[in-house]
Amino acid sequence: MRLLIVEDNEQLSELISNGLRTAGFTVDAVTRADQALAAASSNSYAAIILDLGLPDKDGSCVLATLRQAGNPTPVLILTARDGVDDRVAGLRAGADDYLVKPFAFAELVARIEALLRRPGNLLGAQLQLGDLTFDTQTRQASINDQPVLLSVRETTVLELLMRRKGNVVSRKAVEDHLFGLGEVTSNAAEVYVHRLRKQLAAAGASVKIATMRGVGYVMKETE
Amino acid sequence: MPTFRSLTARMTSLHVITILITATIIPLVLFYFMNVAVHTIHEQAMRDQAEWLASNLRRNPDGKLNLELPQNLKAIFSDDYGRYAYAVLDERGAPLLSPTAYAQGLFVSTSGNTIPSGYQVAKIGDKEIAGVSILKNIGDENLWIQVGEDLHHRDVVLDDVVAEFLQRVGWTAIPVLLLLATADILIVRNSMQPLLRASTKAARISPNRLEVRLPVHDVPNEILPLVTSINQALDRIENGFAHQREFIADTAHELRTPLAVLRARLETRADLLPTDELFRDVDVMSRVIGQLLDLAESDNILVHASDRADIYEVCADVAAHIAPLALAQDKSVALEASGTPVWVRGNAELLRRAVRNLSENALRHTPAGSTVELIVGSDATVTVLDRGDGVPVSQRDTIFQRFGVRDPYRTGGAGLGLSIVKRIAEIHQGSVTVDSRSGGGAQFTLHLVAFNDDGTASADNELTS
Numbered sequence: 001m002r003l004l005i006v007e008d009n010e011q012l013s014e015l016i017s018n019g020l021r022t023a024g025f026t027v028d029a030v031t032r033a034d035q036a037l038a039a040a041s042s043n044s045y046a047a048i049i050l051d052l053g054l055p056d057k058d059g060s061c062v063l064a065t066l067r068q069a070g071n072p073t074p075v076l077i078l079t080a081r082d083g084v085d086d087r088v089a090g091l092r093a094g095a096d097d098y099l100v101k102p103f104a105f106a107e108l109v110a111r112i113e114a115l116l117r118r119p120g121n122l123l124g125a126q127l128q129l130g131d132l133t134f135d136t137q138t139r140q141a142s143i144n145d146q147p148v149l150l151s152v153r154e155t156t157v158l159e160l161l162m163r164r165k166g167n168v169v170s171r172k173a174v175e176d177h178l179f180g181l182g183e184v185t186s187n188a189a190e191v192y193v194h195r196l197r198k199q200l201a202a203a204g205a206s207v208k209i210a211t212m213r214g215v216g217y218v219m220k221e222t223e
Numbered sequence: 224m225p226t227f228r229s230l231t232a233r234m235t236s237l238h239v240i241t242i243l244i245t246a247t248i249i250p251l252v253l254f255y256f257m258n259v260a261v262h263t264i265h266e267q268a269m270r271d272q273a274e275w276l277a278s279n280l281r282r283n284p285d286g287k288l289n290l291e292l293p294q295n296l297k298a299i300f301s302d303d304y305g306r307y308a309y310a311v312l313d314e315r316g317a318p319l320l321s322p323t324a325y326a327q328g329l330f331v332s333t334s335g336n337t338i339p340s341g342y343q344v345a346k347i348g349d350k351e352i353a354g355v356s357i358l359k360n361i362g363d364e365n366l367w368i369q370v371g372e373d374l375h376h377r378d379v380v381l382d383d384v385v386a387e388f389l390q391r392v393g394w395t396a397i398p399v400l401l402l403l404a405t406a407d408i409l410i411v412r413n414s415m416q417p418l419l420r421a422s423t424k425a426a427r428i429s430p431n432r433l434e435v436r437l438p439v440h441d442v443p444n445e446i447l448p449l450v451t452s453i454n455q456a457l458d459r460i461e462n463g464f465a466h467q468r469e470f471i472a473d474t475a476h477e478l479r480t481p482l483a484v485l486r487a488r489l490e491t492r493a494d495l496l497p498t499d500e501l502f503r504d505v506d507v508m509s510r511v512i513g514q515l516l517d518l519a520e521s522d523n524i525l526v527h528a529s530d531r532a533d534i535y536e537v538c539a540d541v542a543a544h545i546a547p548l549a550l551a552q553d554k555s556v557a558l559e560a561s562g563t564p565v566w567v568r569g570n571a572e573l574l575r576r577a578v579r580n581l582s583e584n585a586l587r588h589t590p591a592g593s594t595v596e597l598i599v600g601s602d603a604t605v606t607v608l609d610r611g612d613g614v615p616v617s618q619r620d621t622i623f624q625r626f627g628v629r630d631p632y633r634t635g636g637a638g639l640g641l642s643i644v645k646r647i648a649e650i651h652q653g654s655v656t657v658d659s660r661s662g663g664g665a666q667f668t669l670h671l672v673a674f675n676d677d678g679t680a681s682a683d684n685e686l687t688s
Contacts, residue, residue, distance in 0.1 A: 009484060012484045012487060015488060015491065053472075053476035080478070081475045081476075100479075101479040101480055101483040102485070102487075103483065104490070105486075105490045168542070168544075170543065210550050212555060213555075213594075214539075214557050215543055215546055215556055215557065216543060216546070218550055220550055
């Protein structure tokens with residue numbers, strides 16, 4: 001997996017590159033927008049990590065140029081601002097994800113892996129949380145390699161929660177996914193989350209699904 | 224003269240004064256000229272009479288003067304009729320011939336020697352005689368022939384004309400002048416309209432509403448330079464704000480990147496260093512930088528009059544954002560709302576920061592096992608409740624001040640969060656209040672301005688444009 005890092009701070013660039021190489025990626029690092037565009041057009045990268053504050057041009061311009069040229073490479077934005085900036089707002093449309101500085105390296109790797117798992121990418125047929133794994137190809141959940149039998153709807157909910165592990169999945173998002181499987185009742189999300197929770201507990205999984213009233217559901221590892 | 228602040232009042236008062244003066248002067252001038260005309264006509268008539276008399280004057284062979292008047296003239300000059308008078312005097316002014324009432328002549332010089340020529344007025348008995356003296360050569364001598372008319376009884380027509388004229392003019396002039404005054408006031412008001420519009424628009428300009436420009440359309444040429452230069456000044460200020468925002472973005476980049484480097488370095492030394500504590504330090508620094516930038520930015524952001532935000536979505540977003548953090552601390556987050564959008568006037572991103580600051584604050588103070596609640600009110604309010612120790616009444620104002628922290632230990636907060644909330648509320652013409660929650664804890668409420676479908680702000684119509 002070859003990644004492109006566009007970051008003008010050489011120390012940070014080096015630290016990220018070294019970390020990602022350790023994590024098993026091949027990494028090219030550039031510091032300027034024109035170098036980034038040249039590299040992206042001559043090589044095929046699995047993902048691009050793009051800093052917004054570049055010396056010659058704004059990172060968002062690089063992204064816009066790439067997208068206009070029809071380059072579909074997933075882009076992870078590194079930004080110093082989590083916020084209002086029109087730039088960031090515009091970026092959110094073109095970029096696949098963004099990470100606010102400073103960030104935990106593990107978070108960066110997790111986000112890159114998430115990008116690579118998206119449809120069209122080969123990596124990450126397996127989702128993992130605690131002792132629970134989910135194979136997105138065979139749609140089979142297992143705990144310590146022991147298969148767990150789940151209904152189609154429970155599996156849908158599980159996949160959704162595992163893809164967003166540690167983050168909130170809104171009740172509406174759950175309902176939307178269930179709706180694709182046919183008629184749903186108004187409390188369908190609640191019903192299937194409840195069933196899934198019971199099934200996982202019965203199988204002894206080291207994960208839990210927390211309900212946040214009015215907010216949604218979060219799947220996380222139990223301590 | 225009192226000075227008026229209002230241009231309209233000033234112009235109107237000056238106008239009324241001008242009209243009053245004109246209304247006084249015009250009749251006087253007219254009266255004067257009419258009198259002059261009347262006198263001229265009268266003098267001419269008297270002269271004609273005198274010439275007529277002269278042509279009928281003969282000196283008899285006995286040396287006596289004889290005035291042979293035709294019957295009609297005789298009647299006019301008779302004592303009975305009493306209106307006209309005549310006298311004939313010799314060159315030195317000695318009376319020669321006259322009706323008995325005017326034995327001394329009509330117009331006699333006070334010095335006694337010469338007879339004044341031209342139009343004269345003389346008081347004789349109870350009569351006021353106006354007329355002329357002309358010197359005529361009769362036979363071989365020069366004689367003064369004087370003809371006058373009693374002003375008290377004179378040909379009424381001329382005087383009546385003057386009197387009548389004045390009255391008519393008076394009664395016609397007053398309404399005309401009043402009409403003129405009214406028309407002028409209307410003209411002044413009308414020409415002030417563009418200026419009034421510009422003033423109304425100018426009143427809406429505030430540091431948060433710099434996009435407003437004064438209308439140049441219809442503005443009179445005399446005022447156009449003022450309006451244009453104000454608009455240019457506003458352009459410059461708006462540009463200044465834009466530069467300021469750019470500076471803030473650059474500052475964020477310059478401050479956060481070294482922190483990212485620091486954090487990445489710490490991660491490579493995880494085996495040697497107490498990294499958990501160091502990471503916490505980095506997080507605190509990062510948050511302080513973030514809050515300072517938020518604060519700086521909230522001082523520079525422009526909320527446009529047409530901006531609207533759905534506070535339900537804002538709260539759902541914030542709740543989802545802080546939920547993992549809450550879960551990690553064995554706390555929970557709940558959102559109470561109807562589930563339908565609640566539109567308020569304002570900038571969604573700024574409001575998200577305000578709600579996030581309130582929520583993070585609540586999360587820090589609520590004990591493990593309890594829930595931070597966000598309530599979206601359909602009356603454009605957001606209430607954030609925790610189960611912490613609450614805020615003593617004595618601190619309820621100070622906690623919104625910069626570095627006026629709620630807890631003395633400043634656990635993870637820079638003491639800026641609530642001042643950011645207050646600032647953002649103010650930018651939105653709203654407010655933030657704190658109360659005790661029944662059952663223990665604090666209850667922060669963000670009061671905003673509802674955005675109606677017709678594009679107006681319900682609570683404050685002045686905000687709309």
